[in-house]
Amino acid sequence: MNLSELTIGDCGTIVDFTDQEMSVKLMEMGCLPGELVKLEQVAPLGDPIAITVAGYKLSMRKQEAATILLKR
Amino acid sequence: MSEQLKVALIGNPNTGKSTLFNDLTGLNQKVGNFPGVTVDKKTGIAKLPNGHSVEIIDLPGIYSLYAKSRDEQIAFEVLYDRKGTLRPDLVIVVADASNLKRNLLLYTQVADLNIPVILVLNMIDVAESNGLKIDINKLSNKLGIRVIAVNARQNKGVDDLKQAIANATRVATQLRTIKVEELAPELIGEISEKFPVSSPYEALQLAHQHENLSSLSTEQSDLIETLEQKHSFHSSSNQAKETVARYSFINDLLFDCVTQDESAKGETFSNRIDKVLTHRFFGLIIFVLILFLVFQSIFTFAEYPMSFIETAFLNLEQWLSRVMPDGVFTNLLINGVIAGLSGVLVFLPQIVILFFFIAVLEDTGYMARVTFMMDKLMRKVGLNGKSVVPLISGVACAVPAIMATRTIENWKDRVITILVTPLMSCSARLPVYTLLISLVVPDQKILGFLSLQGLALLSMYLIGFFAAIGAAWVMKKIVRSRERGYFIMELPIYRMPRWSHIGLQMYEKAKTFVSEAGKIIIAVSVILWVLSTYGPANKMAAIDNKYETLAKTAGNDQKLLEQEKSAEKLEASYAGILGRSIEPVIKPLGYDWKIGIALITSFAAREVFVGTMATIYSVEGEGDNLVSVRQKLSSAKNPETGLPVFTVATAFSLMLFYAFAMQCVSTIAIVYRETKSIKWPLIQLAYMTAMAYFAGLIVFQLLK
Ligand SMILES: Nc1nc2c(ncn2[C@@H]2O[C@H](COP(=O)(O)OP(=O)(O)OP(=O)(O)O)[C@@H](O)[C@H]2O)c(=O)[nH]1
Numbered sequence: 010m011n012l013s014e015l016t017i018g019d020c021g022t023i024v025d026f027t028d029q030e031m032s033v034k035l036m037e038m039g040c041l042p043g044e045l046v047k048l049e050q051v052a053p054l055g056d057p058i059a060i061t062v063a064g065y066k067l068s069m070r071k072q073e074a075a076t077i078l079l080k081r
Numbered sequence: 082m083s084e085q086l087k088v089a090l091i092g093n094p095n096t097g098k099s100t101l102f103n104d105l106t107g108l109n110q111k112v113g114n115f116p117g118v119t120v121d122k123k124t125g126i127a128k129l130p131n132g133h134s135v136e137i138i139d140l141p142g143i144y145s146l147y148a149k150s151r152d153e154q155i156a157f158e159v160l161y162d163r164k165g166t167l168r169p170d171l172v173i174v175v176a177d178a179s180n181l182k183r184n185l186l187l188y189t190q191v192a193d194l195n196i197p198v199i200l201v202l203n204m205i206d207v208a209e210s211n212g213l214k215i216d217i218n219k220l221s222n223k224l225g226i227r228v229i230a231v232n233a234r235q236n237k238g239v240d241d242l243k244q245a246i247a248n249a250t251r252v253a254t255q256l257r258t259i260k261v262e263e264l265a266p267e268l269i270g271e272i273s274e275k276f277p278v279s280s281p282y283e284a285l286q287l288a289h290q291h292e293n294l295s296s297l298s299t300e301q302s303d304l305i306e307t308l309e310q311k312h313s314f315h316s317s318s319n320q321a322k323e324t325v326a327r328y329s330f331i332n333d334l335l336f337d338c339v340t341q342d343e344s345a346k347g348e349t350f351s352n353r354i355d356k357v358l359t360h361r362f363f364g365l366i367i368f369v370l371i372l373f374l375v376f377q378s379i380f381t382f383a384e385y386p387m388s389f390i391e392t393a394f395l396n397l398e399q400w401l402s403r404v405m406p407d408g409v410f411t412n413l414l415i416n417g418v419i420a421g422l423s424g425v426l427v428f429l430p431q432i433v434i435l436f437f438f439i440a441v442l443e444d445t446g447y448m449a450r451v452t453f454m455m456d457k458l459m460r461k462v463g464l465n466g467k468s469v470v471p472l473i474s475g476v477a478c479a480v481p482a483i484m485a486t487r488t489i490e491n492w493k494d495r496v497i498t499i500l501v502t503p504l505m506s507c508s509a510r511l512p513v514y515t516l517l518i519s520l521v522v523p524d525q526k527i528l529g530f531l532s533l534q535g536l537a538l539l540s541m542y543l544i545g546f547f548a549a550i551g552a553a554w555v556m557k558k559i560v561r562s563r564e565r566g567y568f569i570m571e572l573p574i575y576r577m578p579r580w581s582h583i584g585l586q587m588y589e590k591a592k593t594f595v596s597e598a599g600k601i602i603i604a605v606s607v608i609l610w611v612l613s614t615y616g617p618a619n620k621m622a623a624i625d626n627k628y629e630t631l632a633k634t635a636g637n638d639q640k641l642l643e644q645e646k647s648a649e650k651l652e653a654s655y656a657g658i659l660g661r662s663i664e665p666v667i668k669p670l671g672y673d674w675k676i677g678i679a680l681i682t683s684f685a686a687r688e689v690f691v692g693t694m695a696t697i698y699s700v701e702g703e704g705d706n707l708v709s710v711r712q713k714l715s716s717a718k719n720p721e722t723g724l725p726v727f728t729v730a731t732a733f734s735l736m737l738f739y740a741f742a743m744q745c746v747s748t749i750a751i752v753y754r755e756t757k758s759i760k761w762p763l764i765q766l767a768y769m770t771a772m773a774y775f776a777g778l779i780v781f782q783l784l785k
């Protein structure tokens with residue numbers, strides 16, 4: 010599954026990325042394989058989303074979230 | 082004098098670099114609780130305990146050395162430009178102690194560049210209350226540098242930092258973090274041979290960033306390109322490898338030096354606030370309510386100070402006209418300068434209240450949430466969530482707002498934001514709106530508490546906002562780009578605003594507003610007064626003669642004659658000629674030639690409108706009867722029809738004209754500077770003028 014499919018309050022562990030260019034940006038922000046992420050909020054219009062990762066809150070569009078592959 | 086040491090503050094966005102800069106230098110650089118407050122470099126001087134002074138450079142925040150936006154590029158260039166005048170002798174990496182893992186990524190990169198470095202763990206108070214225990218000595222030993230815990234907000238630990246700066250050596254002491262050479266051994270080797278680099282990581286950085294470095298010549302850049310191809314170097318996969326290696330170094334380090342007190346964990350305060358403020362249903366409602374509250378307060382709270390300033394100026398005018406001798410100079414002072422100044426200064430309370438609310442939004446962290454909530458909407462119209470910050474600060478002034486677009490990574494998103502930001506109603510329009518609203522909208526309360534005038538003002542701001550959105554949507558279809566847009570942004574924790582900082586910011590903003598507006602208004606009113614008092618000599622003499630004969634005729638009301646004379650003289654003056662010449666163009670919008678004069682002078686700055694109207698109506702009006710600008714305008718009559726000049730149709734048409742027109746020389750200049758092309762400011766001027774003209778035309782024709 011990917012990050013955009015989580016429901017609020019759910020967690021997952023990052024395993025891989027589907028897009029290399031995006032993965033570089035995401036990794037700099039602390040989204041690394043092996044990190045635990047939790048979906049915290051979804052914006053009122055349904056996009057973007059906010060997750061907790063590496064101890065802080067990060068927001069991204071669903072489009073970016075979909076490039077992050079998770080395992081439960 | 083020995084050369085001053087240069088110290089750069091580098092760190093992730095929103096880690097408190099500017100707060101620390103202010104502590105060190107005593108300056109008042111803008112601080113706010115969202116990423117991307119600082120978008121330009123700024124230098125100041127710090128006094129050290131040993132009596133020496135050093136130059137401190139505050140920079141925009143960056144997450145890594147791989148810059149993605151214009152503001153990040155500025156920070157990177159200062160670090161990298163080895164020959165540049167700003168090249169730091171010492172770098173202070175400012176890390177957020179409550180979020181060390183991500184913050185240390187940048188530290189490891191800077192450290193590997195082999196520049197002397199000190200690590201500041203800022204926000205140590207937040208880390209402690211989150212239950213984090215950081216072993217500073219161990220961290221310091223493992224990294225081989227000084228590490229200092231600081232609470233910049235409360236000025237704690239800053240003296241230690243100053244001492245550390247004073248003790249700093251000019252050679253880098255830090256231990257290497259990762260084995261950089263292993264990332265691309267042959268390429269790094271060959272670049273190190275051909276370029277004067279001081280570390281393998283600098284060679285690797287050259288490979289990644291040669292296209293963005295202004296210090297490299299085209300031949301040098303091409304040479305690196307060839308080398309990359311020879312060793313089949315792939316930039317983004319190499320970056321990915323580097324980042325993974327750095328994080329594994331950091332994980333090991335933090336495992337040894339940081340312990341988390343588990344009992345302190347749990348749902349944070351910030352998270353609970355977020356559940357309400359960005360709630361799926363209530364989030365947007367709360368946002369609209371907040372805006373509504375802001376505009377209501379602008380009208381309600383500003384009422385008393387405004388009428389106070391108004392009477393103060395009237396008294397001043399009256400007093401001056403009593404004590405000063407009659408003559409040209411008195412006339413210029415009272416009817417030109419003071420009338421013009423009072424016209425704008427009356428609105429200072431409203432502007433200060435507006436700045437106050439914007440500062441609170443920025444300082445609490447709510448601004449970042451607005452960005453988060455609006456991204457989808459913004460994207461639909463060709464903007465980006467990050468466009469919200471420029472758009473909202475455009476309500477204060479378009480110039481810093483356009484600079485704030487530097488945080489937008491995507492060029493197309495950024496250009497469109499720059500093009501539409503001046504449509505947001507800036508504070509210079511506030512005097513124009515308030516004046517016109519007070520002329521035609523009754524001062525009533527509906528439902529007992531909603532001020533009708535406040536509502537009218539809110540609608541003007543909404544019109545500006547929707548015009549910006551609409552214009553962006555059209556431009557999205559026109560401006561071409563192949564770049565892919567994205568939105569990845571940190572949401573900072575909520576913080577209590579720092580009232581002293583907000584107070585200081587408001588004071589500074591008010592001071593700048595008064596002095597800037599003051600300068601322009603004095604200059605324009607002097608010029609205007611000259612232009613409206615003098616005219617072609619023969620015509621002016623003819624009018625004098627005419628009234629001299631009329632005055633001798635018995636039975637004529639002398640006072641009425643005086644008034645008619647000055648009215649006729651104004652029309653014959655140079656200003657009158659100017660106004661008359663554009664009258665055919667603006668007549669369909671409902672404006673007479675006097676308003677025409679104001680439109681012309683407003684091209685320097687919008688707030689000049691009020692002053693111009695004040696000056697023109699004072700030159701014309703009965704000299705001995707001093708009344709406020711508001712009263713002068715509301716009693717103004719069209720001499721041909723005898724009807725009031727400011728009808729509902731004219732006033733609304735004018736307000737829309739001011740809402741859309743690009744009447745601000747400073748904005749044109751900053752757009753030119755930020756886009757580095759004359760094309761964009763010209764496009765902006767053209768489309769905004771056209772919009773203003775047609776909106777004014779349509780509204781006047783519908784309402785008249
Ligand atoms: N609790 C706490 N808050 C701090 C501390 N230092 C700064 N802040 C707050 O953190 C926020 C960000 O501060 P800034 O100084 O604007 O951060 P910056 O690093 O300059 O941010 P950018 O210019 O966006 O890169 C502000 O709300 C500060 O009041 C600190 O030591 N403790």
Ligand SMILES: [Mg+2]
Pocket residue numbers: 098099100111112118119140141142
């Ligand atoms: Mg800053």
